[in-house]
Amino acid sequence: xxxxxxxxxxxxxxxxxxxxxxxxxxxxxxxxxxxxxxxxxxxxxxxxxxxxxxxxxxxxxxxxxxxxxxxxxxxxxxxxxxxxxxxxxxxxxxxxxxxxxxxxxxxxxxxxxxxxxxxxxxxxxxxxxxxxxxxxxxxxxxxxxxxxxxxxxxxxxxxxxxxxxxxxxxxxxxx
Numbered sequence: 814x815x816x817x818x819x820x821x822x823x824x825x826x827x828x829x830x831x832x833x834x835x836x837x838x839x840x841x842x843x844x845x846x847x848x849x850x851x852x853x854x855x856x857x858x859x860x861x862x863x864x865x866x867x868x869x870x871x872x873x874x875x876x877x878x879x880x881x882x883x884x885x886x887x888x889x890x891x892x893x894x895x896x897x898x899x900x901x902x903x904x905x906x907x908x909x910x911x912x913x914x915x916x917x918x919x920x921x922x923x924x925x926x927x928x929x930x931x932x933x934x935x936x937x938x939x940x941x942x943x944x945x946x947x948x949x950x951x952x953x954x955x956x957x958x959x960x961x962x963x964x965x966x967x968x969x970x971x972x973x974x975x976x977x978x979x980x981x982x983x984x985x986x987x988x
Contacts, residue, residue, distance in 0.1 A: 952976045 955976045956969065 948980055952980060955979070 952973060956972045
């Protein structure tokens with residue numbers, strides 16, 4: 814064989830080359846150091862910031878939810894109070910209307926009773942006037958009749974006096 818030509822030893826995949834392994838390990842460690850200093854630190858900080866942001870957002874959402882639940886409870890309470898107030902107002906209005914109706918009914922009844930009493934009084938007064946007029950006419954007729962029958966010389970004043978006495982003596986039912 815040729816002296817210049819050295820035998821080429823073919824290394825297989827499973828063969829271990831100590832020099833190559835050493836340089837691979839050194840390169841790997843340098844790469845990890847560089848990554849640790851320039852990549853892992855910023856990535857870790859970014860992840861920590863992201864974690865903090867997410868935690869703050871969750872806490873904020875929780876706080877806002879609690880406030881919303883408190884506001885909802887207040888609104889429900891206010892709505893219930895408004896409904897109670899409206900029911901109370903409607904009940905009070907109904908009671909006032911009932912009292913007003915009773916008052917108007919009593920007033921109308923009193924006015925009707927007063928009108929009936931006034932009508933009765935008026936009827937009694939008119940009856941008295943009619944009876945007095947009737948008595949006067951009866952007296953005039955009686956005087957005329959007596960004057961025709963008697964044809965005496967009694968004067969009209971005496972005749973009227975006799976008729977009035979006669980009418981007074983009549984029973985109340987006939988007069």
